[in-house]
Amino acid sequence: GAVVSQHPSWVICKSGTSVKIECRSLDFQATTMFWYRQFPKQSLMLMATSNEGSKATYEQGVEKDKFLINHASLTLSTLTVTSAHPEDSSFYICSASKPGEETQYFGPGTRLLVL
Amino acid sequence: TQLLEQSPQFLSIQEGENLTVYCNSSSVFSSLQWYRQEPGEGPVLLVTVVTGGEVKKLKRLTFQFGDARKDSSLHITAAQPGDTGLYLCAGEQSGTYKYIFGTGTRLKVLA
Numbered sequence: 001g002a003v004v005s006q007h008p009s010w011v012i013c014k015s016g017t018s019v020k021i022e023c024r025s026l027d028f029q030a031t032t033m034f035w036y037r038q039f040p041k042q043s044l045m046l047m048a049t050s051n052e053g054s055k056a057t058y059e060q061g062v063e064k065d066k067f068l069i070n071h072a073s074l075t076l077s078t079l080t081v082t083s084a085h086p087e088d089s090s091f092y093i094c095s096a097s098k099p100g101e102e103t104q105y106f107g108p109g110t111r112l113l114v115l
Numbered sequence: 116t117q118l119l120e121q122s123p124q125f126l127s128i129q130e131g132e133n134l135t136v137y138c139n140s141s142s143v144f145s146s147l148q149w150y151r152q153e154p155g156e157g158p159v160l161l162v163t164v165v166t167g168g169e170v171k172k173l174k175r176l177t178f179q180f181g182d183a184r185k186d187s188s189l190h191i192t193a194a195q196p197g198d199t200g201l202y203l204c205a206g207e208q209s210g211t212y213k214y215i216f217g218t219g220t221r222l223k224v225l226a
Contacts, residue, residue, distance in 0.1 A: 004157075032212060034213070034214075036216075041221070042218075042219070043203060043216045043217060043218050043219040044158070044203065044205075044216040045216070046213060046214070046215065046216070049213060091155075093157050093158075095157075097212060102146060102163070102207060102212055103160065103163065104160075104214065105160075106150075106157035106158050106159070106160075107157050108156055108157050109155065109156060109157050111155070
């Protein structure tokens with residue numbers, strides 16, 4: 001199997017606070033994890049590629065200082081939304097791939113609402 | 116920037132009808148995947164196509180990768196209410212394992 005979990009599944013926070021979202025591969029080691037953002041009724045937008053033990057690679061237009069990504073182990077990547085604002089409210093989804101494989105296994109997503 | 120345009124954006128059909136969803140780009144992709152996503156959940160992989168002209172079937176779903184690997188189609192035969200969802204194509208940027216997602220097609224099948 002290839003199961004990816006995310007925690008929390010949903011979070012509500014006040015504007016200006018920071019929120020951490022975890023992405024875990026439960027039954028395999030993931031050298032690469034991807035973070036996506038999805039606004040209502042829109043498609044997924046790739047934010048960054050996270051490689052274990054190295055700095056994340058961010059897509060154009062994504063602020064690396066605002067969306068901090070840490071991939072400290074082969075089964076865990078975290079996304080921290082710093083100084084969150086209402087416009088950061090979105091559905092954040094991670095995916096993980098096994099070494100040498102193209103298939104991405106997606107997590108269930110985390111819904112963030114910033115008040 | 117590689118873009119993937121899907122058409123139609125929305126589709127509402129009666130149970131039993133056939134439909135085709137298109138995924139088009141001006142860029143060439145190493146491979147292309149199709150996903151279905153339910154509200155509030157992550158996307159679920161349906162199929163991966165790699166070779167230009169490749170056709171894959173998954174029960175009532177038929178996927179085709181264009182000869183030039185720039186476009187793809189998804190055909191559903193005799194649609195059922197359980198097929199309702201957001202269908203997404205995603206193309207792999209050559210050699211990167213990174214996928215760019217299409218604009219999405221929201222399908223609703225009425226009983």
